[in-house]
Amino acid sequence: MSQTEIFESDRAAGYNQFVDTWIPNYHYFLDQLPRVLRDVEDKTLLCVGCGTGNEIERFVHSTAQWSITGVDPSPEMLKQAREKFRTSNRVTLVDGVVTDIDSAKKFGAATLLLVLHFLDENEKLLLLKAIADRLKPGASFVMMDITGNGSSFNENVKILSKLWPVDVDPEQAKNRLHRIQHELYHISEEKLEQLYAEAGFEKPVRFFQSAVYMGFLASKK
Numbered sequence: 001m002s003q004t005e006i007f008e009s010d011r012a013a014g015y016n017q018f019v020d021t022w023i024p025n026y027h028y029f030l031d032q033l034p035r036v037l038r039d040v041e042d043k044t045l046l047c048v049g050c051g052t053g054n055e056i057e058r059f060v061h062s063t064a065q066w067s068i069t070g071v072d073p074s075p076e077m078l079k080q081a082r083e084k085f086r087t088s089n090r091v092t093l094v095d096g097v098v099t100d101i102d103s104a105k106k107f108g109a110a111t112l113l114l115v116l117h118f119l120d121e122n123e124k125l126l127l128l129k130a131i132a133d134r135l136k137p138g139a140s141f142v143m144m145d146i147t148g149n150g151s152s153f154n155e156n157v158k159i160l161s162k163l164w165p166v167d168v169d170p171e172q173a174k175n176r177l178h179r180i181q182h183e184l185y186h187i188s189e190e191k192l193e194q195l196y197a198e199a200g201f202e203k204p205v206r207f208f209q210s211a212v213y214m215g216f217l218a219s220k221k
């Protein structure tokens with residue numbers, strides 16, 4: 001991938017506080033993931049853009065014996081993940097992007113959480129294809145990101161701002177709203193379906209929504 005969003009030291013150190021403030025129901029969503037994927041037979045999981053390992057943590061602590069490969073291009077984020085999982089022999093962490101993972105190895109499931117919004121449409125498709133290439137037919141794929149378009153997106157942005165903590169700094173809230181609306185790349189569910197079809201996935205099912213943040217489950221064709 002040519003396009004990556006690197007989280008340097010300050011951003012990496014403050015990451016958990018960032019999600020707690022700005023992404024309502026983020027932890028609830030992560031907590032559900034092992035249950036959403038409990039019927040996956042081959043419990044090998046590829047976590048793309050795993051960051052500090054928040055999603056990996058849920059699978060490590062689930063009763064099923066998942067074997068997890070996390071990949072992320074931000075060394076400062078991955079450093080925190082390495083610290084968390086240093087005693088776990090079921091977690092492998094790779095510095096880099098998904099194309100650094102050998103495509104001969106096919107996983108039973110994959111996650112891609114809060115990554116797609118950094119990429120334009122073309123890059124989103126390349127990333128989705130690269131993930132599909134590393135999955136077995138029928139493998140499950142969970143993605144969560146800023147999604148929507150038109151007036152319903154704008155309404156959901158307003159609702160999002162109401163879900164933020166009441167004591168949030170108004171200037172920071174204004175900046176965050178501007179970033180979501182004008183700097184990050186959100187797409188409609190219809191566009192997402194098209195990209196999934198082109199990348200080699202079945203139609204995604206939306207199973208989670210917290211204002212503009214939507215979570216989807218899909219199968220690899």
Ligand SMILES: C[S@@+](CC[C@H](N)C(=O)[O-])C[C@H]1O[C@@H](n2cnc3c(N)ncnc32)[C@H](O)[C@@H]1O
Nearest residue numbers: 001003004005049050051054074077113114115
């Ligand atoms: C907002 S964080 C999400 C981290 C984690 N998935 C979570 O939900 O807590 C986005 C992560 O995506 C990574 N990233 C940025 N561009 C990427 C790309 N092209 N491929 C994979 N990961 C990428 C960043 O390094 C960062 O750690």
